[in-house]
Amino acid sequence: MRRLRRTYGAGIGHLLAVLGCLALAAGAVAIVAGDPVWPVMLAWFLAAVLLHDLVLFPLYAAGDRLLTAATRRPRVPVVNHVRVPLLGAGLTFLLFLPGIVGQGEPALRAASGLDTGPVAGRWLLLVAAMAAVSALVYLVRVLAARRRSPDREQQVVHGEGEHRLAGEPEPGPPPR
């Protein structure tokens, strides 16, 4: 047991967990091994990791650094009022991409008789609604901050503002 720890670098439980994982993965590969397009599946598997870790993450991290650099700290911090609707727009864009860009419409038409026509417009409205709600909340916070006495302002607004952010989780879908 000590020898295993010395050469492998961890205990038997670790080794068993890893081997179990690899065994299931091998079984899963066997399911699709006879499929002539398995290399395409593998490519999508690896692309999913690479696109997330080396494209999507650096993009949104860099965007966030730009955003925090661009918004110097005003009396009421504005950064989350940009961040939240942007993240909402990004998340919905990724999840509903096929409808928004009209990809795969022939298959959709065959299945349902429907087109993707209205989706892009609806998505833009949703994004606009999220931005508008966020801006409105910001406006309310700025007005509330102005009413307070100037010397206490900085401190109070900080605490208050964060309270509002937590209480207002994220602009939901527009009123329907």
Add this chain to the structure above:
Amino acid sequence: MRPDPEEYGFPAPLWRAVARLRPPLPRWRSPLRGPWLTSVLGLVLLAGLPVVIVTGLLSYVAYGPQLGGAIPGDVGVLHLPVFDWPTRPSWLYRLTQGLHVGLGLVLVPVVLAKLWSVIPKLFAWPPVRSFAHAAERLTLLLLVGSILFEIVTGVLNIQYDYVFGFSFYAAHYAGAWVFVGAFAAHVALKLPHALRGARSRSLRRELRTPLAATVPEPDDGSGLVAEHPAAPTMSRRGVLALVGGGMLLVAGLTAGQTLGDAVRGTAFLLPRGRTTAGADGGPNDFPVNKTFATSRIPAAAVGSGWRLELAGAGTRTLDRAALAALEQHTARLPIACVEGWSTVQTWSGVRLRDLAALAGVPEPASAVVRSLEDGAQAALTAGQVLDPDALLALRVNGADLAPDHGFPARIVVPALPGVHCTKWVRMIEFRSV
């Protein structure tokens, strides 16, 4: 379990040599990353993902692998114990598949936040400290790769976007088992860390801590806490609210496709937020998964010359008038599809068990339904034929079936996946063995 950062496994000179080759790496600045936040996100996934896994594997059973109805056909031992999928409650598949797709989508923001919270570990240096460390990182590649693969293929499939060019069923099923193994290994190796991390701070206190009082978590050597953190721009409770808000947003935009026609419109970015292109509000205004035009059935085949063929002890042929003259039964049943959408309608027609008796097989072991559509057929278990609400439907909501809904006659069986509720039925063969 994890070696000390300074400690290398066998062969140590090799790992030390790798460590000396340090390239320029990103500097992490978020003051919010830390074992507590990662643990909380991890525990949410630990609670939710098993439901997604089990409902997904149940869908495979619901397709009837024992009758050759499931895809992929040969999965070795990688399936749940196969049993005859029940017909009660009639909303069973609607529930399991609605949960699979709905919860799977709702957890996407949590998965993304979890990946954000641990990304410094991807670039940690040295990349490998021992064989165990290398093996664990390989399982993490399988873990992250498979969950992203399942999300991407699932999200595309529910929107009929088959851009990936391979069989969704086979790929999503195989990917699921890669994920099951990697998820189990990750939980086995990390659960103690996650529990310790979650206990390291009080959730209640975090929910009361505003931005002004937000400070980084203490560095526990996990590699998650930034060495030189920037000033916080969001509190920890703000991050939780953001992730929770993302979950609510996704739920609000997707649940309508499963919950039913009254709130269908709330899923306004999904194909199943709509009923039909015409949306005339009539008895046949509910979604379909294949149009009559796509079936390539000639119009004449569903005209007055249409006959239903029953095979069993002998064969019988019935026209639509003869079917309508048999005892009619009405049932309110859902059509629930693998894409997670469903619709509940009032169907009328002839009980399948009456047709089985007519065919001379009152206690069938199974039945095969064939469609006028080329190659379309589905097998039913004995329970699915004999359920008192299992119908060869002729009418829906008091009107004749529209061509898109399977005129002249279609199968509707409680809790049966929608794709097996065969439309444009040409023949039913009742088998006694």
